[in-house]
Amino acid sequence: MPISPPSSPGSAPCRLEWHPSRWQIAAHVLFALLMPWVAIASALPGAAQWPLGLAAGAGTAWQGWRHARRRPRAFAIPAGDAPAQVDGQPVDALTLHDRGPLLQLSWRQHGRRQACLFWPDTLPPPRRRELRLAIQARPIPRSPP
Numbered sequence: 001m002p003i004s005p006p007s008s009p010g011s012a013p014c015r016l017e018w019h020p021s022r023w024q025i026a027a028h029v030l031f032a033l034l035m036p037w038v039a040i041a042s043a044l045p046g047a048a049q050w051p052l053g054l055a056a057g058a059g060t061a062w063q064g065w066r067h068a069r070r071r072p073r074a075f076a077i078p079a080g081d082a083p084a085q086v087d088g089q090p091v092d093a094l095t096l097h098d099r100g101p102l103l104q105l106s107w108r109q110h111g112r113r114q115a116c117l118f119w120p121d122t123l124p125p126p127r128r129r130e131l132r133l134a135i136q137a138r139p140i141p142r143s144p145p
Contacts, residue, residue: 013076013077013078013079013134014075014076014077014130014131014133014134015074015075015076015077016074016075016123016127016130016131017072017073017074017075018072018073018074018075018105018116018118018122018123019072019073019122020067020068020069020070020122021117021118021119021121021122022121023119023120023121024064024067024117024119025064025067025068027064028060028061028063028064028067029061029064031057031060032057032058032060032061032064033057034057035053035054035056035057035060036050036053036054036056036057037053038053038056039052039053039056040053073086073087073116074086074087074088075105076088077094077131077134077135077138079134079137084107084138086107086109086114089109091107091108091109092107092108092109093106093107093108094106094107094135094138095107095135096131096132096135098132101119101120102117102118102119102120103117103118103123103128103131103132104116104117104118105118105131118131
C-alpha cells in the first residue's frame with residue numbers, strides 16, 4: 001500500500017515589501033497645517049500661541065518629511081524555524097500587532113528594536129492575511145531560563 005503525502009505540505013514563505021504610506025504622509029501634512037489653530041484654541045498665553053503653534057506645525061511637517069524619506073524594507077518570513085529576514089539580514093523576535101486597519105511588524109536586530117507600520121494603502125487585504133498567517137505559523141520563541 002503506497003504511503004500518502006501529508007495533507008498540508010507546510011506554508012510557503014511570505015515575502016513582502018514595506019514603503020512609506022501616502023495616507024500617513026497626508027495625515028502629517030494635515031496636522032502640520034492645523035497646529036497653529038490648535039495652539040490658538042488652547043489655554044496657552046496669548047504671546048506664546050502663534051510661535052508655539054508654528055513650532056509644532058514645523059515639527060510635525062519635519063516628522064512627515066522624515067517618514068516620506070524612509071527607505072523601503074523587504075521582508076522574508078520563511079516557514080519553520082528559519083530566521084525571518086529584513087533586507088536580507090536575519091532578525092530576532094519578529095512580532096505582529098494588529099491595530100484595527102493598521103499592522104505593526106516589529107523585530108529585534110543587533111540589539112535594537114525596530115518596527116514598520118503597514119497602513120491599508122501599503123498592504124492590501126490578501127497580503128495582510130498572508131502576513132498574519134505567516135506570523136501565526138512561526139514557532140513561539142522561548143525565553144532562556
